[in-house]
Amino acid sequence: MTEPKRSLRDTGAPGLTPALLAAALALPGVAAPTATQAAPPERAQLDVRYLRYQDSQPGLKRITASSPSVGLKVPINERWSFEGTAVYDSVSGASPRWHSAVSSASRMHDERRAGDVRVTRHWDRATLSLGGSTSSEHDYRSRAMNVLGTLSSDDNNRTWTFGIGRANDRIDPVNGIVVGERKRTTDLMVGVSQVLTPVDIVQANITHARGSGYYSDPYKSIDNRPRERHQTAMLLRWNRFVEPLGATMRTGYRYYTDSWNVASHTLTGEWVQPLKDGWTVTPSLRYYTQRAASFFYDTVYDPTLGAPFPIDYLSNPDGIRSPDARLSAFGAGTIGLRVAKAIDRSNIVDFKIEYYEQRAGWRIGGAGSPGLDPLRATIFQVGLTHLF
Amino acid sequence: MGEATFGIEFDAMASRCGVRLAASDAARARALAGHAIDEVRRIEAKYSRFRDDSVVAAINRGAGGAPVAVDVETRALLGYADALWRDSGGRFDATSGVLRRAWDFRRGTLPDPAVLDAARALIGWDRVELERATVRLPRAGMELDFGGFGKEYAADRAAEALRAAGVRHGFVDLGGDIRAIGPQPDGAPWSIGIAHPREPGRTIASIALADGAICTSGDYERFFELDGVRYCHVLDPRTGMPVRHWRSVTVVAPVAIAAGGYTTVAMLLEGAAVPHLEATGLAWLAVGPDGAIVSSPGAG
Numbered sequence: 001m002t003e004p005k006r007s008l009r010d011t012g013a014p015g016l017t018p019a020l021l022a023a024a025l026a027l028p029g030v031a032a033p034t035a036t037q038a039a040p041p042e043r044a045q046l047d048v049r050y051l052r053y054q055d056s057q058p059g060l061k062r063i064t065a066s067s068p069s070v071g072l073k074v075p076i077n078e079r080w081s082f083e084g085t086a087v088y089d090s091v092s093g094a095s096p097r098w099h100s101a102v103s104s105a106s107r108m109h110d111e112r113r114a115g116d117v118r119v120t121r122h123w124d125r126a127t128l129s130l131g132g133s134t135s136s137e138h139d140y141r142s143r144a145m146n147v148l149g150t151l152s153s154d155d156n157n158r159t160w161t162f163g164i165g166r167a168n169d170r171i172d173p174v175n176g177i178v179v180g181e182r183k184r185t186t187d188l189m190v191g192v193s194q195v196l197t198p199v200d201i202v203q204a205n206i207t208h209a210r211g212s213g214y215y216s217d218p219y220k221s222i223d224n225r226p227r228e229r230h231q232t233a234m235l236l237r238w239n240r241f242v243e244p245l246g247a248t249m250r251t252g253y254r255y256y257t258d259s260w261n262v263a264s265h266t267l268t269g270e271w272v273q274p275l276k277d278g279w280t281v282t283p284s285l286r287y288y289t290q291r292a293a294s295f296f297y298d299t300v301y302d303p304t305l306g307a308p309f310p311i312d313y314l315s316n317p318d319g320i321r322s323p324d325a326r327l328s329a330f331g332a333g334t335i336g337l338r339v340a341k342a343i344d345r346s347n348i349v350d351f352k353i354e355y356y357e358q359r360a361g362w363r364i365g366g367a368g369s370p371g372l373d374p375l376r377a378t379i380f381q382v383g384l385t386h387l388f
Numbered sequence: 389m390g391e392a393t394f395g396i397e398f399d400a401m402a403s404r405c406g407v408r409l410a411a412s413d414a415a416r417a418r419a420l421a422g423h424a425i426d427e428v429r430r431i432e433a434k435y436s437r438f439r440d441d442s443v444v445a446a447i448n449r450g451a452g453g454a455p456v457a458v459d460v461e462t463r464a465l466l467g468y469a470d471a472l473w474r475d476s477g478g479r480f481d482a483t484s485g486v487l488r489r490a491w492d493f494r495r496g497t498l499p500d501p502a503v504l505d506a507a508r509a510l511i512g513w514d515r516v517e518l519e520r521a522t523v524r525l526p527r528a529g530m531e532l533d534f535g536g537f538g539k540e541y542a543a544d545r546a547a548e549a550l551r552a553a554g555v556r557h558g559f560v561d562l563g564g565d566i567r568a569i570g571p572q573p574d575g576a577p578w579s580i581g582i583a584h585p586r587e588p589g590r591t592i593a594s595i596a597l598a599d600g601a602i603c604t605s606g607d608y609e610r611f612f613e614l615d616g617v618r619y620c621h622v623l624d625p626r627t628g629m630p631v632r633h634w635r636s637v638t639v640v641a642p643v644a645i646a647a648g649g650y651t652t653v654a655m656l657l658e659g660a661a662v663p664h665l666e667a668t669g670l671a672w673l674a675v676g677p678d679g680a681i682v683s684s685p686g687a688g
Binding site: 021023025027244345 | 460461463464465467468471472474475520521541544545548551552554556641642643644645646649650653668669670
């Protein structure tokens with residue numbers, strides 16, 4: 001006798017479930033993947049999430065942020081849809097005033113309220129949407145608008161995406177270093193996604209942003225950055241459906257460069273594995289490597305003035321320079337796991353944990369900035385999606 | 389806009405089949421329909437149990453022997469057969485085709501109990517050894533049968549072949565298993581009639597379909613009556629006997645292979661089917677033993 005290799009769910013109790021439909025849709029070639037979903041969503045979707053972020057460096061627990069958010073997507077009719085999100089961030093902790101110096105870290109607590117809305121008009125093969133967002137903290141306010149369009153080929157195998165956006169920020173730091181400073185950014189995006197085979201979709205896009213205004217960190221010492229920043233990023237993605245396992249592999253590469261001479265490469269990979277009874281697990285990995293901004297100065301200080309004053313401070317006190325570790329040369333890795341469970345047709349809960357570590361020594365393609373402490377962060381998120 | 393639609397009929401899978409699509413002229417329509425017909429014939433040749441050179445015949449010949457290597461498409465379909473078996477609590481069983489050895493619907497007589505028992509002993513999807521790239525039927529005489537999802541799969545694949553060829557308005561009909569590619573050229577949905585289970589040629593309802601699929605399973609397709617009892621071709625693998633209760637079940641789903649799976653399983657669940665149909669969240673319509681129609685809210 002051969003042992004039965006498979007067992008029935010719930011000891012033989014039958015049940016027609018959406019799982020059968022999912023199994024059907026996973027079959028090769030029965031429902032072609034389309035590069036975009038031009039049609040408005042059929043059901044409204046409510047997302048409630050809570051995210052907690054905590055970072056640290058040796059000897060200093062730095063920033064803790066908690067962010068509850070709520071999002072809503074609603075089809076208005078066959079041609080229009082609306083979506084919006086609201087976030088409340090509460091950020092507290094300490095951040096170094098320069099480099100990764102612990103002793104003089106500035107304690108801070110801040111609250112941020114942000115929201116965005118988007119209205120989309122859908123045609124058979126195209127969409128056009130208008131979005132707006134706002135974000136405010138007691139010392140920083142940002143408002144942005146953007147227009148996004150998509151256009152699909154007759155066979156829906158190729159979709160072009162175009163976007164243009166404009167953001168206006170206003171900065172009023174509590175220490176009064178500057179008053180009523182502004183920053184304005186315009187960005188452009190063009191992208192294309194293409195279905196290559198019934199199981200492969202590739203996507204490429206390029207974004208270019210031009211900004212001018214106040215970019216310095218008013219709470220960091222000796223931080224004086226250029227008043228212009230032009231940024232260009234190129235993103236390539238490849239998603240493959242792995243038929244024998246019913247899984248999806250997602251990979252991506254992003255190249256970024258800007259007028260501050262920062263350049264970075266990001267490699268991402270994740271594996272979306274649906275399991276029985278509505279469970280999905282998604283392990284993910286990300287690697288990031290960055291070249292320092294041309295005006296980032298290493299942890300080498302003037303012998304008489306000491307930290308945080310750079311060697312050339314006395315000869316050029318108003319020079320363009322920054323000790324912000326985010327502008328240094330480093331490498332970083334992220335490892336994550338997302339677990340989701342579809343409770344029924346209308347409710348999905350998910351839980352995500354990510355661990356991030358950043359070290360100068362992990363840079364590839366050059367030396368990392370010396371003398372900086374490694375940074376570690378954990379991100380934890382729990383969410384509920386309700387369809388109605 | 390304004391294109392005419394053309395119907396092209398063909399015979400395949402022991403059924404009357406057709407393609408209806410919008411095209412600039414009849415020659416173009418026939419050329420386009422060729423994509424669908426080729427795909428249906430490909431699947432028929434690959435999975436027919438009547439052809440010695442089919443994949444199914446090769447698997448069945450290997451019963452009791454070594455595992456048989458299968459390609460990705462076949463493995464995916466076997467995975468779907470497994471999903472059907474699980475979802476139906478073992479009532480849908482792709483190894484139950486052996487019951488045909490006991491039942492003769494043309495002669496219309498009840499099977500010899502010994503023959504029926506022998507056939508039943510060869511049923512058991514749970515005993516099928518399904519691996520990553522191989523399948524093995526553990527006992528000589530066991531048989532796999534893609535009936536119940538093969539034709540539906542062909543309808544989906546044929547529709548996708550048409551879509552890939554640029555067709556935006558049309559549907560594929562394989563003996564009543566229908567998969568739409570898009571609405572009529574003016575944007576209106578197709579109106580798909582549901583056959584009356586007792587009066588051939590009449591319909592009991594019509595369903596608007598612009599996209600997705602509609603399948604019906606019924607006790608009227610192949611049956612005989614004996615002493616006032618109707619014996620239909622949908623057989624319960626546990627007893628080897630025809631199912632009772634539903635005259636027909638119709639389900640609308642995004643793809644035909646799902647719609648067909650749900651209708652067959654609903655037939656097999658007999659009187660217990662309604663809550664399970666409701667749980668799918670799909671549109672469905674069933675004709676009960678007394679001819680009364682039951683349906684999902686908003687359907688029919």
